Amino acid sequence: MSLEDLKEQNILLPEEEWGTxxxxxxxxxxxxxxxxxxxxASWVLxxxxxxxxxxxxxxxxxxVTFFGIIVLCDRxxxxxxxxxxxEKKNS
Numbered sequence: 001m002s003l004e005d006l007k008e009q010n011i012l013l014p015e016e017e018w019g020t021x022x023x024x025x026x027x028x029x030x031x032x033x034x035x036x037x038x039x040x041a042s043w044v045l046x047x048x049x050x051x052x053x054x055x056x057x058x059x060x061x062x063x064v065t066f067f068g069i070i071v072l073c074d075r076x077x078x079x080x081x082x083x084x085x086x087e088k089k090n091s
Contacts, residue, residue, distance in 0.1 A: 013084075028075075043058065
């Protein structure tokens with residue numbers, strides 16, 4: 001997508017607010033790394049299980065970690081929204 005497309009969709013901050021917000025992540029990095037490693041390990045389990053019960057354990061573990069990552073990302077977006085609103089209010 002181009003910058004113009006993002007502006008048309010109202011995804012970007014207004015230009016007058018560019019540079020006024022903190023640029024640190026709101027993502028919890030350690031839990032994300034742990035979930036990612038568990039996800040990768042679950043695919044190894046599914047492969048090594050060769051269709052047996054270990055495969056199903058790997059598949060279920062993958063889906064649990066997948067939804068865990070989604071929840072983690074959603075919380076980070078909510079934190080970011082709160083922080084931007086707070087910074088707008090204080091300016």
